[in-house]
Amino acid sequence: MSSDVIIQAIVSGLLMGLVYALVAVGLSLIFGLMEIVNFAHGEFLMLSMFFSFWLWALLGMDPLLSLPIVVLALAVLGFATHYGVIRHVLNAPMLAQICATFGLAIAIRSGAQFLWTPDFRSVQDPLVAGRLEIAGIFIGQPQLVAGLVCFAAFIALWLFVTRTETGLALQATAQDRQAAAVMGIPTDRMFALGWAIGLGCVGVAGAMLSSFYFVFPDVGINFALLAFVAVALGGFGSILGSLVAGVAIGLVESLGGVLISPSYKLLIVFSLYFAVVLVRPMGLFGRY
Amino acid sequence: MSELLLVEGLTKHFGGVTANDGISFDVREGEIIGIIGPNGAGKSTLFDLLTGFQTPDSGSVLLDGHDVTGLRPDRIARMGVGRTFQKLKPFPDLTLVENVMVGALAHTSHVHEARDKALEAIAFVDLLEKRHSFARELSTGQRKRLEMARALATDPRLLLMDEVTGGVDQKTIPGLIELVLALRDKGITILTIEHNMKVMMDVSSRILALQFGKRIAFGKPEKVRNDPHVVDAYLGRADAA
Amino acid sequence: MSKKSNAALEAALAEPVWPAAPPAFTWLGFGVFALLAVYPFIFTGTFSHHLMIMVFLHAIMAQSWNVVAGMSGQISLGHAVFFGLGAYASALLYIKWGITPWIGLLAGMAISALAAAAIGIPTLRLRGHYFAIATLLFGISVQIVFQRWDWVGAASGIFMPIVRDDPWLVLQFHGSKLPYYYLSFGLCVIAFAVVWDLQRRRLGMRLLAVRDEPEAAASLGIDVAWHKVIAFMISGAMMSTAGTFFAQYVLVVDPDRVFNFEISVLALLMVVLGGIGTLWGPALGAAILVPLSEFTRTWFGGTGGTVDLIIYGILILLICIYQPRGLLSIVTERLRRRVDTK
Numbered sequence: 086m087s088s089d090v091i092i093q094a095i096v097s098g099l100l101m102g103l104v105y106a107l108v109a110v111g112l113s114l115i116f117g118l119m120e121i122v123n124f125a126h127g128e129f130l131m132l133s134m135f136f137s138f139w140l141w142a143l144l145g146m147d148p149l150l151s152l153p154i155v156v157l158a159l160a161v162l163g164f165a166t167h168y169g170v171i172r173h174v175l176n177a178p179m180l181a182q183i184c185a186t187f188g189l190a191i192a193i194r195s196g197a198q199f200l201w202t203p204d205f206r207s208v209q210d211p212l213v214a215g216r217l218e219i220a221g222i223f224i225g226q227p228q229l230v231a232g233l234v235c236f237a238a239f240i241a242l243w244l245f246v247t248r249t250e251t252g253l254a255l256q257a258t259a260q261d262r263q264a265a266a267v268m269g270i271p272t273d274r275m276f277a278l279g280w281a282i283g284l285g286c287v288g289v290a291g292a293m294l295s296s297f298y299f300v301f302p303d304v305g306i307n308f309a310l311l312a313f314v315a316v317a318l319g320g321f322g323s324i325l326g327s328l329v330a331g332v333a334i335g336l337v338e339s340l341g342g343v344l345i346s347p348s349y350k351l352l353i354v355f356s357l358y359f360a361v362v363l364v365r366p367m368g369l370f371g372r373y
Numbered sequence: 374m375s376e377l378l379l380v381e382g383l384t385k386h387f388g389g390v391t392a393n394d395g396i397s398f399d400v401r402e403g404e405i406i407g408i409i410g411p412n413g414a415g416k417s418t419l420f421d422l423l424t425g426f427q428t429p430d431s432g433s434v435l436l437d438g439h440d441v442t443g444l445r446p447d448r449i450a451r452m453g454v455g456r457t458f459q460k461l462k463p464f465p466d467l468t469l470v471e472n473v474m475v476g477a478l479a480h481t482s483h484v485h486e487a488r489d490k491a492l493e494a495i496a497f498v499d500l501l502e503k504r505h506s507f508a509r510e511l512s513t514g515q516r517k518r519l520e521m522a523r524a525l526a527t528d529p530r531l532l533l534m535d536e537v538t539g540g541v542d543q544k545t546i547p548g549l550i551e552l553v554l555a556l557r558d559k560g561i562t563i564l565t566i567e568h569n570m571k572v573m574m575d576v577s578s579r580i581l582a583l584q585f586g587k588r589i590a591f592g593k594p595e596k597v598r599n600d601p602h603v604v605d606a607y608l609g610r611a612d613a614a
Numbered sequence: 615m616s617k618k619s620n621a622a623l624e625a626a627l628a629e630p631v632w633p634a635a636p637p638a639f640t641w642l643g644f645g646v647f648a649l650l651a652v653y654p655f656i657f658t659g660t661f662s663h664h665l666m667i668m669v670f671l672h673a674i675m676a677q678s679w680n681v682v683a684g685m686s687g688q689i690s691l692g693h694a695v696f697f698g699l700g701a702y703a704s705a706l707l708y709i710k711w712g713i714t715p716w717i718g719l720l721a722g723m724a725i726s727a728l729a730a731a732a733i734g735i736p737t738l739r740l741r742g743h744y745f746a747i748a749t750l751l752f753g754i755s756v757q758i759v760f761q762r763w764d765w766v767g768a769a770s771g772i773f774m775p776i777v778r779d780d781p782w783l784v785l786q787f788h789g790s791k792l793p794y795y796y797l798s799f800g801l802c803v804i805a806f807a808v809v810w811d812l813q814r815r816r817l818g819m820r821l822l823a824v825r826d827e828p829e830a831a832a833s834l835g836i837d838v839a840w841h842k843v844i845a846f847m848i849s850g851a852m853m854s855t856a857g858t859f860f861a862q863y864v865l866v867v868d869p870d871r872v873f874n875f876e877i878s879v880l881a882l883l884m885v886v887l888g889g890i891g892t893l894w895g896p897a898l899g900a901a902i903l904v905p906l907s908e909f910t911r912t913w914f915g916g917t918g919g920t921v922d923l924i925i926y927g928i929l930i931l932l933i934c935i936y937q938p939r940g941l942l943s944i945v946t947e948r949l950r951r952r953v954d955t956k
Binding site for chain 2 (some may be wrong): 633814827829832838
């Protein structure tokens with residue numbers, strides 16, 4: 086096997102890993118804030134891909150241009166999810182919380198199947214298409230743009246959380262809800278904001294994916310699965326953990342596909358997870 | 374009197390903090406030993422080390438001559454060491470009698486026998502009328518009695534009680550103290566962490582004083598009370614407050 | 615001790631260990647049992663038989679999940695593994711060596727219990743969501759392996775040959791669904807009897823203690839790790855019986871069907887709907903969800919085939935918000951309040 090193939094796998098794994106990382110960080114942020122795992126995360130990703138697709142199909146807007154609209158729509162969905170569902174199960178047993186997001190996932194996914202049928206759709210002739218060739222390595226341009234945009238979004242999120250007052254309030258709420266409330270931080274609004282940002286991240290990832298990935302109601306499942314792995318691997322609630330784990334998963338998946346067998350990609354990723362979590366039960370950067 | 378518990382050089386670090394630093398003391402059968410010290414002195418860590426919830430970095434714990442250092446909590450419990458928790462841990466979704474039955478089942482697999490034994494323990498802590506209430510519905514004082522009854526039902530030889538009188542109102546305290554004395558009269562040796570100094574001086578046969586994880590005094594209450602280290606570290610400030 | 619408190623103790627000791635259910639409930643129980651026993655002769659249609667067979671099957675699945683989550687406090691999202699192992703164990707034993715599915719049933723239980731130990735022991739240190747995610751990934755990993763394992767038929771699975779002789783030996787019934795009905799009813803009754811008995815034993819009470827407060831349980835001499843693993847093993851074995859039955863019922867075993875993640879989710883949803891940690895909650899959950907999905911599937915069938923799932927998702931959502939302890943708790947809470955005011 087030539088080294089070109091391996092470098093090729095590394096590059097595409099890295100780019101896909103950045104997308105996984107952004108999906109995962111949304112999940113991780115929400116968990117860090119209120120210790121709720123959003124099992125409907127993949128469904129929100131699917132919705133954002135459909136938004137992107139319909140904006141292209143109906144209005145002719147390229148996914149790259151409609152990005153802000155999709156992100157905004159997902160952020161609004163995040164608010165709605167918090168105020169409509171999550172807020173009411175905040176003090177319920179963990180199982181009721183898990184079930185609530187499962188219920189949401191089932192309703193959204195089957196709603197999408199009902200409205201749009203299980204067909205595969207795709208955006209034709211996106212603004213960025215084709216591939217670059219650099220020293221014998223081919224890089225899909227949409228993938229490159231997706232990876233870079235997701236990474237930029239990740240940096241923006243990082244700066245927001247660590248450098249702005251609101252971001253610090255978010256962190257304070259994540260660390261100690263009661264203490265934050267005593268300090269005058271409106272925790273309920275912070276939770277809602279967490280959901281808006283978490284789903285906003287999904288919006289960015291979904292919009293970018295829609296220009297080179299098929300759009301269909303079950304599309305979110307595999308991404309969500311990898312996001313769960315990333316979050317458990319990186320440590321629930323850790324932003325940096327999501328990035329490291331997301332990229333690691335992208336690389337392992339891509340390299341495993343080339344070196345071992347494409348049909349065992351997921352299994353290889355899971356093995357990485359099991360290996361890590363047996364040694365570190367709270368993941369790489371778990372802080373509990 | 375023989376030594377029931379012999380602790381030597383018990384040490385535990387958490388990161389850079391030394392929570393317990395070479396603590397040694399002995400407990401004789403039938404005693405009530407009081408453990409005092411300011412917050413963060415390492416009292417609860419000491420309890421966790423003695424009951425197996427934490428493993429010491431060095432030092433040893435001998436129970437009736439047997440080395441129990443680093444054994445799992447359930448093993449130590451089965452050797453006759455019971456405990457209550459500072460942050461109370463009743464089984465919230467079980468009734469009071471079921472809570473205590475779980476303790477009684479340590480020595481019998483017959484549920485009926487365990488129930489009878491549980492009821493006796495509950496009668497001992499004087500909470501019979503609440504026996505069918507869920508633990509989550511009980512008051513703090515009642516939950517403390519629950520934990521005592523639950524530990525009592527395991528037939529312990531040594532009972533470690535973390536803050537018997539903490540977090541309850543003044544009028545509940547005498548009843549709880551009476552219970553501690555009644556437990557001793559049943560032949561159970563007792564180790565208790567206590568913030569209420571008056572209580573401590575009255576009931577303890579000996580007192581172990583800790584500060585910054587170190588033993589600063591150990592002996593009869595009068596002696597410890599007048600120990601300059603203790604006065605400096607604990608009593609002085611407690612009196613002022 | 616005073617005379618008064620002595621008398622109170624005597625009175626308490628005279629009580630039965632487990633308070634008897636109100637007579638109305640006992641009669642209700644007998645009534646339901648009798649009705650289920652004659653049901654196939656009242657409702658004679660194939661669909662009505664199929665419907666109840668599915669209810670029994672799902673009640674077993676839910677009860678199995680209830681043992682691990684409701685009694686030992688571990689939330690597993692990988693229970694489909696045991697369902698699939700049960701289905702494959704009996705199907706493979708029969709196809710490859712002609713061994714009766716009755717033995718297959720037991721073999722599946724043993725294999726599932728071992729698999730449960732294999733998942734349970736390494737994941738003992740994982741808490742809450744980490745455990746849930748680990749079991750989820752383990753379940754999918756097993757599915758992937760079976761999808762690519764040629765000896766077990768890979769992705770297309772195993773088709774059981776149709777056999778018409780010795781139906782009770784090969785456990786295939788082609789003329790009528792009646793034997794399947796009573797078989798699933800029997801399995802369901804056994805599963806519920808096992809849990810009923812477990813709740814009244816030392817093991818069951820210790821499991822509840824481990825679920826509620828592991829540290830307090832350890833302080834009472836309970837080996838927490840061992841109890842978690844044993845609960846997982848019992849639960850896995852129980853789930854496996856549902857898998858074996860399913861294999862004999864549909865006579866096709868393939869990884870997408872029997873290792874489906876939805877099985878794990880369904881078990882969880884039924885338990886939460888009915889009432890976790892209760893004996894009858896899983897039955898109630900199955901009795902509501904199965905007909906709901908079967909009927910809506912028939913009514914909205916064809917193109918709008920997902921409407922049932924939309925309703926289903928929203929229903930789950932509403933239960934979680936308004937009755938997070940499950941539907942059964944509406945009845946039990948009211949009952950307790952009545953007893954208290956007496």
